[in-house]
Amino acid sequence: MKGVRTLAAILLTMLLATAAWGGEQVLLQKVQGEVLVRPGVVETWAAARQGEELPPDATLKIGKQSAAVIIVGSTSKRITLPPEVIVEVADIRELTPEELMLKLTMQRVRASSYERKNKEMHIPSTTTFRGEAKDRRDALTDADPEEGRLHINGARVLYTNGFYSTSALRAMDVLRRYPMLATFDNRLLVAEALEKAALKSEALNEYTMLFQSGDLTPIQREVLASRIAQLKKK
Numbered sequence: 001m002k003g004v005r006t007l008a009a010i011l012l013t014m015l016l017a018t019a020a021w022g023g024e025q026v027l028l029q030k031v032q033g034e035v036l037v038r039p040g041v042v043e044t045w046a047a048a049r050q051g052e053e054l055p056p057d058a059t060l061k062i063g064k065q066s067a068a069v070i071i072v073g074s075t076s077k078r079i080t081l082p083p084e085v086i087v088e089v090a091d092i093r094e095l096t097p098e099e100l101m102l103k104l105t106m107q108r109v110r111a112s113s114y115e116r117k118n119k120e121m122h123i124p125s126t127t128t129f130r131g132e133a134k135d136r137r138d139a140l141t142d143a144d145p146e147e148g149r150l151h152i153n154g155a156r157v158l159y160t161n162g163f164y165s166t167s168a169l170r171a172m173d174v175l176r177r178y179p180m181l182a183t184f185d186n187r188l189l190v191a192e193a194l195e196k197a198a199l200k201s202e203a204l205n206e207y208t209m210l211f212q213s214g215d216l217t218p219i220q221r222e223v224l225a226s227r228i229a230q231l232k233k234k
Helices: 002-017 097-121 132-139 145-160 164-177 184-196 200-211 218-233
Strands: 026-032 035-039 058-062 067-072 078-081 085-088
Touching: 026 035, 058 067, 085 145, 097 164, 145 164, 145 184, 164 184, 184 200, 184 218, 200 218
Parallel strands: none
Antiparallel strands: 026 067, 035 058, 058 085, 067 078
């Protein structure tokens, strides 16, 4: 446990020493329907305003039958946000290979810590009061899986618009926090995003683990076998 904390602290220090997770400043060009914004660490959502300039720490949430269009400041790139997505402005940027590898390592440290906590929760204890074990399990899971689904949808929007690095990181984080969302399509998104981000070995590892996970249809196995074979040739 101490070793994990030490490694996490070292990686965090390295992360702060590199480019900050700042994202791009964006302009909310068009708002249609329910479009909400949450600045920084604020917990509550507020209605977004057309023409509003969003800081790098803002988060956008698009409701059902709604949409928004944002303009990325540095490139003037126009991005359409479809219904039922959550996108963090900090994810709308390209990462250097060094940043991506560092953030991937941080993701693995968090995943390892999360798995350890889950294992500890299932260890019987004579000092545990009735109901306490359930409370601990609930504390380690997110209350609303629907929000996880919106984040995964946001990761797909990032992928569609060429932000492969942050798409992979966002999807990995969501699947870590919401294991029930680790479907074939969502895990495939991680592998494809890593491949597009030119991380051959990491993508190959994700494809292989998914191939070995079982419960795949013949078409899914064929898709994965093809991707694995192509990566091994490169």
